[in-house]
Amino acid sequence: VRVRVPAKINLFLAVEGLRDDGYHDLTTVLQTVDLHDELDCTLHGPPPGALAADERRPMHLELRHDAGPEVPSGPDNLVLRAATAVLQRLGVPLAEGPGGDDDLRTVIDLRKDIPVAAGMAGGSADAAATLLAVDRLWEAGLRREGLEELAVELGADVPFCLHGGTALATGTGVATARVLARGEFHWVVCVGDGEGLSTPAVFRAHDDLPARMVAVAPDLVLQALRTGDPVLLAEGIHNDLQRAALTLRPALGAGLAAIEEAGALASLVSGSGPTLLGLARDAEHAAVLAAALRPGFPGVRTARSAAGGPRLARDRHPAGEGELYGGGEAPRG
Numbered sequence: 230v231r232v233r234v235p236a237k238i239n240l241f242l243a244v245e246g247l248r249d250d251g252y253h254d255l256t257t258v259l260q261t262v263d264l265h266d267e268l269d270c271t272l273h274g275p276p277p278g279a280l281a282a283d284e285r286r287p288m289h290l291e292l293r294h295d296a297g298p299e300v301p302s303g304p305d306n307l308v309l310r311a312a313t314a315v316l317q318r319l320g321v322p323l324a325e326g327p328g329g330d331d332d333l334r335t336v337i338d339l340r341k342d343i344p345v346a347a348g349m350a351g352g353s354a355d356a357a358a359t360l361l362a363v364d365r366l367w368e369a370g371l372r373r374e375g376l377e378e379l380a381v382e383l384g385a386d387v388p389f390c391l392h393g394g395t396a397l398a399t400g401t402g403v404a405t406a407r408v409l410a411r412g413e414f415h416w417v418v419c420v421g422d423g424e425g426l427s428t429p430a431v432f433r434a435h436d437d438l439p440a441r442m443v444a445v446a447p448d449l450v451l452q453a454l455r456t457g458d459p460v461l462l463a464e465g466i467h468n469d470l471q472r473a474a475l476t477l478r479p480a481l482g483a484g485l486a487a488i489e490e491a492g493a494l495a496s497l498v499s500g501s502g503p504t505l506l507g508l509a510r511d512a513e514h515a516a517v518l519a520a521a522l523r524p525g526f527p528g529v530r531t532a533r534s535a536a537g538g539p540r541l542a543r544d545r546h547p548a549g550e551g552e553l554y555g556g557g558e559a560p561r562g
C-alpha cells in the first residue's frame with residue numbers, strides 16, 4: 230500500500246492557556262499544503278485482521294527512510310508508534326527486529342519531502358498515513374472511529390492529518406471541525422538550514438513571555454477562507470508561537486522582514502517554526518517571491534493550499550494506483 234500525505238500550516242494559532250496536565254489549549258485553523266511525504270508499506274505473510282485471533286502470529290516491523298539522523302529509525306519514529314498502536318488493537322504482539330523470510334513482517338519505506346522539525350507536522354502526517362496504510366494492509370477494519378481514537382493518542386496534529394483539507398481545531402488541537410474553504414492560496418515556504426525547533430521548547434518559551442494584551446480571533450481567516458481572498462487572509466493570519474520562535478531563533482526576524490520586503494502579502498512563522506511562510510497573491514506571484522528569496526535562504530519552495538488529505542493507493546492493484554481516499558475526504562470506514 231502506498232500513501233501520499235501532505236504537510237500542514239496554521240493560518241491562525243492562538244494559545245489560550247496552559248492546562249493543569251501541561252498541555253496548552255489552542256484555537257487554530259489548519260490547512261494542508263502540497264508538500265508531501267510518501268510511505269510504501271509491504272506485508273510479507275497473511276493480513277492478521279483476516280485471521281482468527283488465536284491464529285495471529287507476532288509481527289516484525291521494519292522502517293527504512295532517507296531523512297538522515299534527525300529522524301529516528303527506531304520505536305520513537307511516529308510511523309512505528311502508529312503501526313504498533315494498530316497491532317495492539319489487533320492483539321498482535323510486536324516481534325523484535327526486522328524478521329526473516331519465514332516471519333510475518335511489514336516493511337515500511339518512508340520518503341520525506343516535508344521539512345523535519347519545521348512546524349509543518351511532518352511526523353504527525355506520517356503517523357496518520359501509517360494508520361491508514363496498515364489498517365488497509367492488515368485488514369484491521371478500524372473504521373473511522375477507530376482510526377480517530379488512535380490518532381488522538383498519537384499526537385495533537387494527527388487527527389487533522391488523517392483527513393487534511395481545512396479545519397478549525399480547539400482544545401489541545403485534537404477536536405477538529407471542517408471549515409468551508411473556497412479557492413486556493415499560494416505560498417512561498419522558506420526552510421532553514423536543517424536545524425529544527427522543538428515544539429515543546431517553543432511552547433515553554435511562549436509560557437515565559439508576557440501574556441498577549443489584545444484578544445485575537447480567527448474570524449477574518451474564516452471569512453477569507455469562505456471567499457478565497459488572499460488579501461483578507463493576509464490581514465487575518467496570526468501565530469501566537471511566533472514571538473517564542475523569534476526569542477529562540479532571533480535570526481527569523483530578518484527572514485520575516487525579507488519576505489515582506491520581497492512583496493509578500495504577509496509573512497508568518499509556520500506553527501512552532503522555524504519554517505517561514507510568505508503569502509502570495511497567486512501562483513505566479515509565489516514564483517516571483519521564491520526567485521527573489523532564494524539567495525537568502527537555504528531552501529525556498531512554493532506551495533499551494535489546501536492540498537486535500539492523505540491519498541492511499543494499493544501498489545499492486547490490477548488497475549494500477551487506484552485512489553482510495555480522495556483529496557481531503559474522510560476515510561470510508
Ligand code: ATP
Nearest residue numbers: 306307345346347348349350351352353355428500
Ligand atoms: P509539529 O508541526 O507537529 O509540531 P514539526 O513539523 O515541528 O511538528 P516534525 O517534523 O513532526 O516536527 O518532527 C519533530 C521531531 O519528531 C523530529 O525532530 C523527530 O525527532 C521526531 N520524529 C518522529 N517521527 C518522525 C517522522 N516520521 N518524521 C519526522 N520527524 C519525526
